[in-house]
Amino acid sequence: MKRYLPAKWVVACLLMIFIWVTGCAKHNMSVLDPQGPVGKVQLNLLYLSTGIMTFVVIVVAVIYIYVVVRYRERPGDEEKDPPEQVAGSKKLEILWTSVPILLLIVLAIPTISTTFTLNKKPDPDHSIRINVIGYQYWWGFEYPDYKVTTSNEVHIPTGKKVEFILKAHDVIHSFWVPSLGGKEDLTPGRTTRLVLQADKPGIYEGKCTELCGASHALMRFRVVAHQPEDFEDWIASQVTPDSTPKNKQAEQGRRLFAQNCIGCHAIRGAGYKVLGRTAPELTAFSERTRIAGVLDNNRANLKSWLKNPQGIKPGNRMPAFDHLTDQQVEAMVEYLETLK
Ligand code: HEC
Ligand SMILES: [Cu+2]
Structure with missing residues (x-):
């Protein structure tokens, strides 16, 4: 059978179609x-x-x-017969x-x-x-x-x-x-x-x-x-957020937050005297669907974010908190994930 298209062209076309349909996701x-x-x-x-x-x-x-098609050169056309030149x-x-x-x-x-x-x-x-x-x-x-x-x-x-x-x-x-x-x-x-x-x-x-x-x-x-x-x-839930720690672990998380995070982040209604304004506000954080716009909001992802924010969003302005122990990070996760 005669091959009409070389294989590499077929592959190239398929690849292009593939890239094109990736735009079709819901x-x-x-x-x-x-x-x-x-x-x-x-x-x-x-x-x-x-x-x-x-x-x-x-x-x-x-x-x-x-x-x-109409004016193409046909066999028998004389070369010395140039087409009529029109201007204007x-x-x-x-x-x-x-x-x-x-x-x-x-x-x-x-x-x-x-x-x-x-x-x-x-x-x-x-x-x-x-x-x-x-x-x-x-x-x-x-x-x-x-x-x-x-x-x-x-x-x-x-x-x-x-x-x-x-x-x-x-x-x-x-x-x-x-x-x-x-x-x-x-x-x-x-x-x-x-x-x-x-x-x-x-x-x-x-x-x-x-x-x-x-x-x-x-x-x-x-x-x-x-x-x-x-x-x-x-809006009403945001005006009066429920920011009190729900248990001992969350209470520890609140204290750690005051020591490590409040300079940049704000949580309203939690009794902090200063509220940072150079980072995302975290009031009612558990109700967010995502962390930093890119991760699903769950405890495992929040832990990874706190340990290595630069690995998740390179160049962002949040430092890593890898000097904190696992137990301390978990306390903060408990605190943030119960803020409503
Ligand atoms: C030096 C300032 C700074 C400190 C200190 C800091 N952060 Fe951040 N944090 C940021 C910035 C900036 C972002 C936004 C990063 C981005 O998405 O580009 C951020 C993002 C976050 C997010 C995601 C916010 C969202 O809207 O989804 C969480 C959660 C978070 N930080 C928790 C903490 C916790 C907990 C601490 C303390 C252990 C802390 N941060 C300390 C600057 C800081
Ligand atoms: Cu931008």
């Missing part, structure tokens, strides 16, 4: 499956521009193929100037008007404000209207516009929740804004999309959307 991170009005409007713009592009590609390809055709010049202008107008009108609509300041009675601060390599979230702070997991109510007010603590970061809408940069010394909305309760994955250092790829976060009543419950 990860709640698809711009093509928007979960709120902002993402939907932006997807429509995407379809419009892709539609126009496809139209242009098809027209150009058809003309090109037609010309190549008013009709053609007008056509290929006006068609692109028209296409650009069709693209520009909805794009500009949508940009302005999406950037409008939402009505304060039907929206909430959240300050977002980007740090190497974690996210701080503040609810200025409720005096609540949290990190790496931001809770929002469904069906309401959420105005994110973005600031960078150190270098440029970029805030992106693909299934809710487009991204926005966080730039040191500047404040930027992004309005998003989720229609359904659920967890939406977010990511930093501006190369910001060694652990940029691990600078992940989650948006947790609740029904408005459940959101109010969540």
Whole structure:
């Protein structure tokens, strides 16, 4: 049998298809499956521009193929017979100037008007404000209207516009929740804004999309959307957190935390006199789904994080606590994993 394709080409094609389909996993991170009005409007713009592009590609390809076939050299053609040379055709010049202008107008009108609509300041009675601060390599979230702070997991109510007010603590970061809408940069010394909305309760994955250092790829976060009543419950639980140690071991953990960790981290409602602000707030830590945005929140993972944070997120600003004994680390794990 005749072989049409060399084996290495087949392998290369399969590899490419494989890499391509790895993007198909169910990860709640698809711009093509928007979960709120902002993402939907932006997807429509995407379809419009892709539609126009496809139209242009098809027209150009058809003309090109037609010309190549129709005017190709045929056997018997005399070389001394060059094709007729034409220069300047008013009709053609007008056509290929006006068609692109028209296409650009069709693209520009909805794009500009949508940009302005999406950037409008939402009505304060039907929206909430959240300050977002980007740090190497974690996210701080503040609810200025409720005096609540949290990190790496931001809770929002469904069906309401959420105005994110973005600031960078150190270098440029970029805030992106693909299934809710487009991204926005966080730039040191500047404040930027992004309005998003989720229609359904659920967890939406977010990511930093501006190369910001060694652990940029691990600078992940989650948006947790609740029904408005459940959101109010969540806020209430954050305003008065239950931060008292539940047993002897946790009591020891609380003391160790005061000696080793409070300079950077804060836990509200635990009776600490100072609260660190250079690291993620850990109030109600047991209710988080992840540790540092990358590990599932469980005791084994928390222990690994405390022993070797640099092995998990290279270059991050938390030192290793390998001088503490296993027993001491376990006491802190017990304490943190019972904070509600
Ligand atoms: C020098 C400041 C510093 C000290 C001291 C420190 N940490 Fe951290 N910690 C950080 C920073 C910065 C991060 C964020 C790392 C990242 O994700 O980039 C962090 C992250 C964490 C996280 C994950 C937070 C989240 O939102 O998921 C936990 C849990 C944690 N630290 C616990 C501790 C404990 C327990 C101690 C004391 C034994 C401690 N840290 C001491 C700076 C510190
Ligand atoms: Cu970043």
